[in-house]
Each structure stands twice: as structure tokens, then as C-alpha cells.
Amino acid sequence: MPLSIFGFQALWSPYLIGVIAFLTVVYFLTTVTWRKDFKVSEPLKKSEAIYFILAMIILYIIKGSPIDLLGHIMFTMHMVQMAFLLLLVPIFLIKGIPWWVWKVVVEAPVVRMIFKIFTQPLVAIFIFIAMFSFYHIPSVFDAIKLDMTLHGIYTFVLFITALFMYWPLLNQVDGQHKMKNINKLAYIAGNAVLITPACALIIFASHPMYATYTEADAWLQAMELCVPVDTLAGLNLSGPELFSNMDPVSDQQVGGVMMKIIQEIIFGVILARIFRKWWVSERSSQQEITEKALRDFQQNRTNYN
Template sequence: MQMGSDAMELILQSGLLEWNKQLFVFIALISTVYWLLSGFINERGKAKIQYKHRIYFLLGLLVFYVCWGSPLYGFAHLMFSAHMLQMSLLYFLVTPLLFSGIQIHLFYLPRRFQTMSKVWTALTSPIVSFVLFNGLFIVYHIPKVMDTIMLNSWLYYSFHILLAYASFCVWQTIVGRFSIKKLAYQKRKHYIMANTLVLLPVCLLLFFSTLPYRTFTDVTAQFNMFQICFDQNINVSILIGIDMLPTDVDQKLGGAIMLALHKMSFLVGEYIQPKITD
């Protein structure tokens, strides 16, 4: 196992620290189109997207790019703690920021189709979305499940898409700007408290567990994961066996990061929500 300065030298040689230029162009294009369209909607008076909400949306896109297009993406497949940082940013921070800047009726557009209306209404209800998101997030952190998902490209991307949707459903209840699915203030407080507490055992389990994840400790599993998650510009062969941190320290750090960002995300939600509902 390579650690310390030797590991960083190999990482530099591998190309892992390169930024994803194609994704940057795509995000920049989305940002430009969003900014122009949201301004047009304001001018026409069809809907109210305030300046601060537009900034929140762009900030969400920026953090999304950091998660998927910066060196963090590479480190998230080398270090368990970096993976937890990426996951926490994506589903605890990016989602509420993006949701704060979109029109709620766009999110509920499928309800206009009769065949999808009942299913969509059920999936976006506070209780179902709470169970769906937290259930998926908890199951994902079972070592056997995470290893299986990380080693199958179809499962990897499908699970992230499903988790992203479930995250949107949870956050629309907390920071939604309109009253379609909005809970009463006191119930909303209880909803936030429930979301805060439900993942606490998972964070503590990660912190105290000694059961390792194969995709971060087994060289064969690592190589297969690299083949799935990295493009051809990355020299994956020299990344095999790199340990930036001891396994137990890395896993404890991952649990601490997830716990801290999960709690912080609801403070962000509290900061955003009153300004979104004005």
C-alpha cells in the first residue's frame, strides 16, 4: 500500500487531479440558459423567481460540479471519507440549493398526466419521500450493498438518479416555495427533526464499525471500480493499492463528515426557507 508523499506522486502521474472540462461546459451552458430564462419569466410576470433564488440555484450547480467534475470525484473513489464528503454535498446541500431556484410547478409537471398523477402524488408525499430517501441512504451504506453498486455501472448511475429524486422530494417539503406540499410550521419542525435523527445511527455505525468496504480496501474490487467510474484519460493501474489514510481512520472521518454536513444542511434549509416563501 502506498501512503503519504509517494501516494500523492502517483496520483499526480495518474491524471486524477484533472478537472472535467466537458462537464464544465455543460454546467456553464445550463447556468446561462437558466439565468436568461428565469429573467425572462420575471419580466413577463409569469412567475416570481427572485434574484437570491437564482443565485442559490447557480451555487447548487457549482457545488454539483465540484462533486462530479473536480478532483473530489477522483478522491471519492480512493478514500471513503472523500466519498462521504461527495455524497453529503450532493444530497444534503446541492439539492436544496437547486430546488430553491426552480419553479415548483415544473417539479410537479407529471401530475398533469392522469396516468402518473396518483403515483407522483404518493411518491412526493412527505412520509413516502422521508422513508424512500432515508431508506435508500441507509441501505446504500451497508458494505455489501455499496460494494455491489460501486462495481456495476448500471446500478451505480441508476441508484444515484433515484437517490437524487428522493432527495428532491424530501427537500421540497422543507424549502418548497409554494404550498402544494408544504407542512404546517410545527409539523415541518418535526419533519426536520425526524430527518436529523434518522441518519444518526448510520453515522455512528460508520464511526465505530471495523467492517471495511471492499471497494476501498481490496485491490481487485478497486481496479474494477476504477474501470467503471474513470475515463480512459486516467491511468488507473498506478492508483491500485493507494492508501491516503489508514482504513479505520478513513472510515471514522467519513462518518464524522456525513454527520456534520447532514446537520449543517438543515441549518442551510432554515436559512433558505423563510426567504423562499416571501
Template structure:
């Protein structure tokens, strides 16, 4: 399917990365199980829903960075953007919500006493939004993208930094420590809207480009070099066997590029628009609740208020 049948099991499923994800998942269940007696204070119970969120996040991250989506992302730009959406818009909040609050208390306490505490400025809402969307947009400049795809070490480092930036951006939205007062109400809606706006220029550049922007998906020689990092063997063999990325794409390179930009923007808009609606609904309920409590308080206080005595009953006709 989509040319995956031409590649080995190792190339498609990345057993080493799969083993790493399984180790992380196993460590998670040890931490929230036997390990909770040592590290948790108070209620160490972790709900089934929270466990499902974490496992789902791990599965999405594996598919995007080590599974079939990752390999297809080297052959088609639309799958590359799907991989980016899974890695940075879906997996981080699921993983963050999957960890119980007592884990995050341990993490934040450790970071507060380490040299990394000097970097806490990057966790501020506006800074986090600008940094994440800036790194994402910068990466998709054609010259930067092609360079990163052709240099394995820089590629991995950039993806790790981008993931950390995504976690900092999502921190404001999911607030995994309920006792800490986070951004709420109109400010939170403004933060969501800011993220929606900041990613628009990069997606617009991709969607409305008149020609293919990335040599990785249009130049067979560059494509073969990039493929050499996820497929064992001589890149020249890929050229002789397939000729280039067009052998796998079901769309022309320019159309595939537009589909990728639209896909990324659609996923982002759907996620943030859903969150915007949820935050607005919660803010609206909170405002109505406070108004009702204020009216009830005034109503109970009025009979005993000497400045506003109750009106006498009116006599009948």
C-alpha cells in the first residue's frame, strides 16, 4: 500500500524506536503502579481514562516518528505534514494529560532547583506560542527544510527541540497542575487564537505556492539522500529501483504540497477551534455561576439591610 510493500519490516516499523516506546510505556505503568507508593503523596490513583490518554499519545508519536507515517513522510509531503500534526499537535497534550499531577509536581520541583530554571521564560504563554510556531514555520522554509532533512543529527535535534517547545505551548492549554492558577477565560481564548494566527503564514506559503518548494520531494537525487537515513542500503540503489519520490506519490508534487499545507492547517484549526469552543463554554458557565451567586448573596442580605428595608405589603382594595 502506497509503496510500503517495497521496503523491509525494519524500514517500515523501526523496531529500535518501537522498543524505545515500549520501554517508555512500561516505565510509565511501573511509575504509576509500584512506583507510586514511593513518589506520590496522597492520592496516587490513576484513572483508566488517564492511562488511555498516555498510551494513545505514545502510539501516535510512534506512528509519526518511527512507524509507517514517518517513512511515508519521506516520500510524500502530505504525509510529512500528517507526521508533524501527530507529533506536535496531538501527541503532546495526550501524553501530558496522561501523567498524573503528582508526577508533574516532582518534575517542576526538580526543574525549579536546576540550572534549567533560568529558561522558565520560555514557559510564559505568549513566549511559548511564538517560539513553537516560529520554530515550526522556520523549519518549513524550503532551504531550512531540505538542509535539515539531509543532516541526520540536526534533524533529530531539531525535532526534539520542537517537541519540547510544543510541550511548553500546550502547558498553558492543558494546565496539568490543577492547584496552579493558569490562564483562564478570555486570556485563554486569546492564547488559542494567537496560536491559530501564528501558524497561518507558513501554511499559506505552502498552500499557495505555484511550484514545488522542497527538493526533498521533487529532486530525485536529494530525495534519495534523505531516504538514506530511514532505509538501509545505498541511496543510488533507490534511484535505480524507483527513480524518485514520484513513484510513490498518488499526486503531482505541487498538488501533494498543497494537500499537505491544507491538511496541517485543517488539523490545527479543528483542534484549536474545538478547544476555543470548550473554553468559551466553561468561561460562560463560570460567569453565569458568579452572577447567580452574587444575586443570591444580595437577596439574602437585603432584608437585614437598614438602608434598604423590605417594602411593606400592599393593602387590598
């Protein structure tokens, strides 16, 4: 059955287009037009603008395009959504928003204390993993998926914990938690290990775990998160099997595998960049030491003569 039966609003989320367009305009006004109003600022870098625009594009694709609708029909697409939302978009936001804008945000009276506590590496990683794992407990997952308000709040909080998790790795703000290269490697490896049990429980489950993807009534109620109620009322739907050839267990297992694969790819790229930066830094340091030793030798030789 084609997805077009759900209508344009469910497929393309025009309201989200408006929100993203508004955020993009505010971003460029803040970083270009209003830049001189900041005590400390720098011209917006091309790379920062690209990162931010990529974040907005990916956000719309996973939450506003038909992928969002598919995420309510197939667990596989839901996990792909979660992977990009939690593991990629925060990276682009941290790197896309200039450090001097972040500085104003994180030094605000209330926000300062929140960042001080929740961006400590061990706190950040364990809270993110705990929130992610708790979300995928079947009873919790179904309860969140059946309540629009609860779903919005939990998704937002989970996204913020993902941003906190990446903050010690990526932020360039003076005074904020930052990690040495060797600690970054351990941090990423630890994150990959800790998220594995939640994925493994989903991958190796021998039965469907989530009512919102298997039971018709629960599924239809969950669909109200992205499809207008009036539209759903006019359709005669029995369940997600109308739109997918995969059985619930296979769909569930593929979803867990996709989450893990995407996570490994993203973390692998991060590790490669850390290694490269570390190698360049070490090479530069060795070159400086060699040049300094050569200058000292030449100066001592001149003085001796």
C-alpha cells in the first residue's frame, strides 16, 4: 500500500520546514548581522555554516520527510532515525555553531551549572547510555510512543544528553570540559561498548518486543504522532504489515543491526580524525623540538667561536 494515502502533511511535515527555515535565518542573523553585538566574536567560517546547514538538512530528512512516517511503520527506520538524530546531528551542531556563540549560551546563569555537571565525560556518557537504554525497554517505549507530549519531551531530552555526550570531545569554548587525545579514544571506545547491550537485546530477541509495531490498536494510536487524526479515521488500516514485507522479528533485528552499524561508522570516522589530529600534532611537536635543538647548537657553536 502506498504511503501517499497518509497525505502531504504526514509525508513532508510543512510545519517543520517552517521551523528549520526560521532556525537557519536566526543562525545567519546571529553569526553575521548581529555578530558585532557580542563582546567577543569572529567572522563566520565557511566550514561552520556548512556543518549547521547539514544539521538542518539531516534533521528535516529524518523528522520531516517520509522517513519519519516510515519510522512509525517500521522499527528499522525508527532505529535509523535515532542513529542519525543522536549520533550525527549533535556533532554538526556543536561544530556548526561558532565557539563565541556557544560561550554566551553555556555561560548563562542557569545553563552554566547544567553544562558544568552534565558535560563531565563520565557523567555525560553514562546518562546518555542510560537514557537510550531506558527508552528501548518495551513497556517504556510503547508508553512514550502512545503519548505525543511524552514522546516530544523524551526525544528532546535524549537529544540533549547526546549533545552533552559529544561536548567534551568537540567543543572549543575556553573553560569547558575538554579531553586529551588518548582520553578521547578511550571515551569513544567506551561509548561503543556501553551501547552494545541495548542493541544486542533488540538484535537477538526471538519475539516482537514492541506493541506499537505489532498490535493494530497500539500502532494506529502511535501513528497519530505524525498523521492527522482525521486522515487516519478515513483509512481502513489493520497494521504495519500493509506497508512492509518484513515480519516483526526480522524488522526488529534489522533495526538493531542498523543502529549498531551506523554508530560504528560514525565513531570510526571520529576515531580516524582524532588519530590524524594527534599524529599531526605529534609530528609538529617533534619538528619544533628538532628545529630548536638545531638553533641552540648553531648559537652555541657561534658563541664558542
